[in-house]
Amino acid sequence: MRYLFLLLCLPLCTKAQSPFERKYAEGETYRYRMVTDYHQNGQWKSTTTAICELKVVKDSAGIPYDEIRWLSQRTISAKDTTDGSAEALAVKPYRISLHPSGSLHIPPIGQPGMTGAITDFNTFFVAVSHQSGAGKLLKKGDSINKASPVTGDFSNGKTILKGQDCLQIIAQMTASNARSVEIKTSFLPPAQTCLQYFADDLAVPVAGDTVNNFQMVMPAGPGQYIVQAGREYFIIHSTVRKKDGKISSAVMVNDLKLRMKINCGENYTGCQREMPWNIYRQVRLELQ
Known part of the structure; x- marks a missing residue:
């Protein structure tokens, strides 16, 4: 009877493996x-191109x-071209991992110009x-909504004194073929915010009934600050190779509808003026 149970359970009880699980080869660089x-x-303001190199290593636990x-x-930009390569090279090497036991935590950002x-x-x-739930997507049409x-x-202590967002994550497999899968991951305003607002009036919605899920404080001079708050979302379409789980290409669309308060004093009050502030970014990632 126990033998029969094992036979019946084997195909059902074995945890299904993601069809795009990351397969690492130690020492590989790309x-x-x-x-x-x-x-x-x-209005278009700028286009920034950044290049990074990754090397596969193992930690002390393997x-x-x-x-x-x-x-x-x-x-x-329309005015000039800025080379920030010296700041890029000054970023201390750091590690992230798509392994189920790995971490995607990044260390404090020491080079403000590299924050984005x-x-x-x-x-x-x-x-x-796995953190977004995408690792549980097995076939086209599967969808995961994080609980x-x-x-x-995203604070860096210099150009961004404080920066937080609150997002609901939904991951979907939109396509699959022999070589790759396509994943749509949406980072959306939640029904209820998970932010502790820096000031009470930052809770006032700027996009209809949608909760403010973004807030940021930047320096504006001695004892003065620029404060932004409002609605943020971003959606990423990724193509991931099945043979090794690498992202081959991806596009992120990021939209922010904000209220900006200028030259605010202590506790971010007594601001000289405020104005609507909209930011739209498209970010394209390509495996070289």
Whole structure:
């Protein structure tokens, strides 16, 4: 009877493996190119291209990680071109992993000009990870809605004194073939926020009845601050190779509808003025 139970249970009780599970090869190195188009209040402002190199290593427990080194960053605007490669090279190598026992935590950001590149690159990995629920997607049409929203912190202590967002994650497998899968990961405002607002009035919605799920504080001079709050969402479409689980390409669309308060004093009150502030970004990731 026990033997019969094992025979019946074997195909059902074995945990199904993701068809795009990341398969690491220790010592392998590869590169990604990331291009960000930035629009502000409906106008294109800049395009930034950043390149990083990843090397597969193992930690003391034998868990595989990608060790990331940033190699270059270059920004083109209507006025000029800025080469931020020195700052990119100054970023200390750090590790992230798509292994089920690995971590996608990034260390404190010591180079403020690399905040966007580092956090965006990490988000692409989160989008196809077990943390987002994507690792449970087995076939086209499968969808996972995370039970609880997650809070992100993108402060860097310099250009961004405080920065938080609160997002509900939904992952879907939209296509699958012999070589790859396509994953759509949506990071959306939740029904109820998970933020503790920096000031009470930052809770006032700027996008209809949608809760404010983004807040940020930047320096504006001695004892003065710029404060932004409002609605944020981003959606990522990723193509992931089945043979090794690498992201071959991905596109992120990031939209923010904010209220910006300028030259605020202590406790972010007594601001000189406020205005609507809209940000739209498209970020493209390509395996080189």
